[in-house]
Amino acid sequence: MATEVYLVRHGETMFNQLDKVQGWCDSPLTIKGIDDLKSTAQALSQVHFDNMYSSDLKRAIDTVHLMKDANQVSEIGKIKKLPEFREVFFGSFEGDDIATTWEQVSEATGIGPEDDVTKIINQVGIYEFREATKKADPRHLAENKRELDERMERAVSVLGELTKNEQRVLIVSHGDFIKTLAIKYWNQSDGLHDIVFPNNGSVTRGILHDNGRFEIVDYNVNAEDM
Known part of the structure; x- marks a missing residue:
């Protein structure tokens, strides 16, 4: 069974606002970040998810709980945190x-x-x-290319094991990690050059196939376009 994966970028944080490098270090969501996420959560409130997951960084965990609390058609238990979906390490x-x-x-x-x-x-x-x-x-x-590439492949593999019986899931991750996934798995990327950085609170959608193959099918979709 293929699994539809909604990759949500966390909301704006203090370090985003201050133009500071933010990979594995963390900073809290801003008021703007929380307000913007409410729009994303509302846009997804009628989408049924079999489960929700998150990076293990607090800005992602806070984001996934906003998604969970606003969703009216899903019964989500305890959120499983996946370090494989952390931001790129700088x-x-x-x-x-x-x-x-x-x-x-x-x-x-x-x-x-x-x-x-x-x-x-x-x-x-x-x-x-x-x-x-x-x-x-x-x-x-x-992280260099090899290290990040290995972590992305491990992330896809781990998610594949977790979602074998799940048709649609949501996972909150991070801008550079989602962008790098798209460079690798989106057929509209040439795999070499830069693509637009995903917005805070945006949704990137992927399909995780039975054979373990992963592909990005929608990238950086904002709440108003859902």
Whole structure:
């Protein structure tokens, strides 16, 4: 049985608002973030889910509970938290200023100082960008392409085991992780260049097939378009 997967990006957080790098580090949802999520929750309130899951980071957990509480047609028990669906890990850059971080990563690619992440990725490609992030990280802890690719595949595998008897599920994850899933599993991505970053509270829909194959079929859909 194939499983329809609704991937929701968490709401806006304090670090999003302050333009700080936010991967495995966490910060609380803002008032705007909560208000925006209410629109997403309302748009999904009549969609039946067999289960809901979440990344194990608090901003995602808070988001999934908003989805759960607003849903009128699903009976969801305890939320299972999945660390495999955490945000991309940025190592020593966690909590730093975003523009300064991208300048350092850009220098590591050899293209010189550039603080626009989209321009960097479109010049060197997403894979080289991941390698440069690890290279620029003083402790070399940031996830590179291989590490992130292995985690994405593990995430899909874990979800496949959990949802064998579930037709439709919702899982709250994170912007860069969802975007990287789309680069890998969405047929409208060429797998090399950047694609638009998903909005806070947006929904990306995937299909997890019986044979374990995963594909993205809708990307970055906002509440008003559902």
